[in-house]
Amino acid sequence: MVECPSCGRRQEPRLICETCATPLGVELDCFAALGLPKKLAIEPGAIERVYHELSRRIHPDRYAQAPVRVRDASLRSTALLTRSYRTLRDPLDRGKYWLELRGEKLSDDNKQVPPEIAETVFEVQEHLADLREAIRADPARARALGDELETRRAALQTMMNDYQIALGGNFVLWDLGRSNAKDLAAELKLILSNIAYLRTLMRDVDLGLGSLKAA
Amino acid sequence: MPQILGIDLGTTNSLIARMENGVPRVIADPETGATMLPSVVAIAPDGSISTGARAIELEPHLSVEQGGKIAAVGFPGGEYGAVIRSVKRYMGLGGAEVAPEDCSRYAFADLSGPIVRFQVGARTLTPPQISAEILRALKVRAERALGEAVDRVVITVPAYFNDAQRQATKDAGRLAGLEVVRLVNEPTAASLAYGLGKRAEGTVAVYDFGGGTFDVSILSIKAGIFEVLATNGDTHLGGDDIDAAIVNWILAGLPGEVARDRHVWNSVRSAAEAAKKKLTTDSSAEIAVALPGHTIRKTLTRAELEKLAEPIVTRTLARCSMALADAKLSPAQIDAVVLVGGSTRMPMVRQRVRELFAREPLCSIDPDEVVALGAAVQASVLMGGQGDMLLLDVVPLSLGIETMGGVMERLIHRNTTIPTSVTEMFTTAVDNQTHVDVHVVQGERELAADCRSLARFKLGPIEPQPAGLPRVAVTFLIDANGILNVSARDERTGREHSVDVKPSYGLSDEEIERMLEESIDLGEQDLEQRLLIVARVDAEQILAALAKQLGEYPDLIGADERARLAEVAERLEAARMGADRNLIANLVEQLNELSTPFAGRIMDAAIKAALEKKSVEQVS
Structure with a gap:
């Protein structure tokens, strides 16, 4: 009281x-x-x-x-x-908070890139490294890489939308209260870490595109 | 309840305003009718104070007297009294953060401490004490105009002010005998002034380019709620910097000892400011500054001014882009752009803002008054007089703690709505550890050492236990003024820990108490006494300058001339001990007149020497 x-x-x-x-x-x-x-x-x-x-x-x-x-x-x-x-x-923060309320923490098993998106993450990071190099050395190549990066960004956005729909679905299952909480929590963790990684990746992509524009 | 008033404590000018029948109005000085008080404070060697236009007269400068002679007048700093302009630039700074070029403009005391100290006579004065004099002058002005006591105010601060700068502003209010009910960010205050009475909705960018600081804030206005989405800025970027660029342009080619001279610098600075203002409407401005024996004549065109201002204006636009990125908005998504601050009068600034946002910026409210008017609106909100109007502002800089390896762990991100709080759990690293040291920093860099130290505190005493077992919950709370408060609780015992936070910059509570006592002792000096002091200072100055020149340039003066000067100097020496102000003033006048040819020869010689040196360098 x-x-x-x-x-x-x-x-x-x-x-x-x-x-x-x-x-x-x-x-x-x-x-x-x-x-x-x-x-x-x-x-x-x-x-x-x-x-x-x-x-x-x-x-x-x-x-x-x-x-x-x-x-x-x-x-x-x-x-x-x-x-x-x-x-x-924010759905990502809301999901993380939900896990916290259940005594679990996303960051504990979030040290590595989630396997589902690992390949994409590495490819994009390589692409970004090439772009940074080309901005310094080869403007024509930088522009070409920039255009490809725009295409990749659109693909990342599609992946992000899919994960967000999946997150919404997971939220609804929790709210209905009929599924096994342990399974739901495992699924939630997976979706959240994918979203968290994609979000960081897309921010890096935007920074890369930004520095290309500035150059 | 007496009314709460709104104060714009500006770098260049300060204003005080209040609501009258639902409309915010600036309070004019009942004697002069002036609405703006120049943020300039003069301190005589005995501690007596003048502010505003009167203080500007006492600023060291070159004065062209009758008959064309040029005299160095005003308080030059240190033992002869000082005149301080743009003190806001020093608020919340540590001594070591004073720029080297500032050291030739003011006399500083020891610069190793957590606060800047100006040397004035035997005393040292801190920026909050000097700002307090401006606040006190505004308080007196309002009390005379309204015929009632003023003791509660809202004071505006740059949105990008950090914790120490905000705390320094609150301290200034306290030293002026004012209760600072709220600090409000300047661009947000301006948006309140624009939004009052209208049921305006949408996304607004406020571009606030003042005398010393730049801010940009992006707000969403919805049903009376003014919610800041992002803010960015630079607390050392303003019209002052454009003036300084013009001054350097004017002084280019003159020898360093001339250019650095406080009298010369200030005279050139006011000429630069006047030229800048003229170029708002004209395409060129003639500049003439009379130095002894040499007059600088230059023509500043608008194109040249824009070249000088270009890097400064570009920096403001970069800040706008950062704010837009943080708000996740593109320029096209901004419904209105509002111009605030005197520097937005420059056509170039308007043009660049118009280009960035691709729309005509609004400036229907006087950009010099809009912040003070907004402060009055917020004061009215705090008194419950504005219905459901509510301001939700943000913290401009991330706040975090130093962790292992000197990494900054961000606890509160920049652009988080305030008030806000976060609770962090602390434990011990070794067995039986009784204290945990916490270092709080503010900034956007990854390493704590690259951020700005905010405060340090010690948690404890903690009961001796094995490492990692104790659990102390520390709550970092940022209040509606944007100022940090820390509290701690032992999770096991539930007991509140007292936290003795030691700010890294600024004044301690004890120091403020002591300053308050001192200021009461000093009291008000009467006008006659003050004028006598001014005359004595003038006398001391001219005598000291003459002695120095005679010592340094004995070859530039003949025996007769030297004897005549010595005779008047001796009489002045005697008179300055007495109380006859007019006698002192007369003798200063005479000595000034007699020494002008000598001073002219010295200046000529210095310029010649500099030119010769330059041509030798060019040849070799």
Whole structure:
């Protein structure tokens, strides 16, 4: 039980007081902070609306004239709300957080490139190394490599879309609650590490294309 | 509750504003009608202070007196008092971070400490103390204009200000006797001024190019929520740098000791600034700076100015591209571009911004006033007067800790919405270890040593246990001002640890307390007393300069002339101990007049020597 810093009402931990709507300043999980059910399928527009609405109510700007303990609670609750929004807004971070809630960590078995995309990763990295070299030494070749890289980028985007659809499917299975959690978690880890690697790879590709443009 | 006012504490000019019947307005000085207070502070050797236009008069410069003689006047720094301009550039800097060229412009005390110290007489003054004088002048101005006490304010800071620079600004407010209710980022404040009253929606880029700093912020505005998506900038990039480039262009070819002279430099700087402003509308500007025995005459064309400004403007555009990349937006996705800051008056800047975003930038609100007006709007938000309008700003730089091997582990990424917090678990590396040292850094580089040190603290005492067993949860919380707060809790015992955070740069709480006590002791000096001090300083300066010149250039002066100068100098020496301000001023005047031909010969000789040296070098 926690106590409201404003009206003193004792209640279960939540974002805002059930009596006077003052932020309580207590730690909560990300779903509880946003007042969302513990479900993985989240619509992006909806979560933004919830975040804005709650920000309007608990932000320190709303409590600038309040007593210090209320101001402090508003600061803590808003920091929690912001962190929760950032975590749940992004499907990759949301999936990682879900694993964390289950006491598992993606980064533990994420030291190597996932086998499914290993070949693609190595090819693209080689391509990028060639491009960097050509930008220095051979502008005509650099342009040709740049065009090929654009094609590869489109292929990577298609792979990414597929993994994101797979992730969405995995989320729905969790939410339905009928599958074996252990299997689902193993599948989730696999999809997430593929997405994480692809994301880094695509960022490197964009950097490579950016430096080609600059040269 | 008394009203909260909004302050734009600028590099070049500062303003104070408030809401009047739902409209933000800048408060003008009730005596002069001026809205902008030049951010210049003059400190006499005895500690008495002037600010704004009065301080500019005391800045060391060359003055053309009656009869065409040229006198070096003003407080030159050190024991003769100092005049400090653009103090914002020094906020939050460590002594070692002062640029070498700045050392010829100001007298600094020991530069090895965690804060810059200006030497003024027997005292040293820090940037927050000098900024506090500007804030105090604004507070007095507002109190006189409104007839009521002002003690709570919102102060704007560059969006790209780091933790130390923000803390220094808060310290300045405290030293000025103000409660800083909130620090607001300048570009975001400007967006509030533009967005007020309109139900504007969309994605906006704010290009804020001021006297000393550059910021760009990309915002999404939706149903009264102003959410910053990304910000970027440079806290040492502004109109000052363009002025300095013009100054160097004007002074090119003059000997170093002339160019570095504080009087010469400031006179040329104001000529450069005037020419830059003229070139906003004209295509060329005549520059004439009278030095003793030599007048510099040059014509600055707009094309030449643009060549000088090019590298500086290009750097601002690179920052815009970085902000767009962080916001994951292309220029075409920006619905409106807003221009803020005096430097955006330059046609070249407008042109380049127009090209980058492929649209006409907005500047319907005076770019010098828009930040102060926005600060007043945010003050009104804090008082609950703006309905559901809400600002969600971001932290401009990533925050992390130094880990094994000196690698920076990022805990809070740049452009994260604030307030935000992250909790990190710490443990011990060896058995029975009782303390864990934590080093917090800010920046985007991979190695902690390449980032900027923010603070260090020691966790503990921790109960002696085997290595890896203790668990201390440390929460790093960035508040709505963008300032870090640290707290720690022992996970096993649930006990809160007190964390004594030692900031790497800036003032400690004890130092601020002491400064507050000192400033109360000093009190206000009356005007007559101040004028006497100014006259005495003028006397000391001219006497010292004359003695130095007589020692260095004995061949350039005849016996008669020397005797006449010595006679007046002796009378001035006696008078400056007394309290007759007019007598001192008269004798300074006489001595100035008598010594002008001598000073002219010295300047001539220096220029000739420099030209000869150059031609010898060219031949060989």
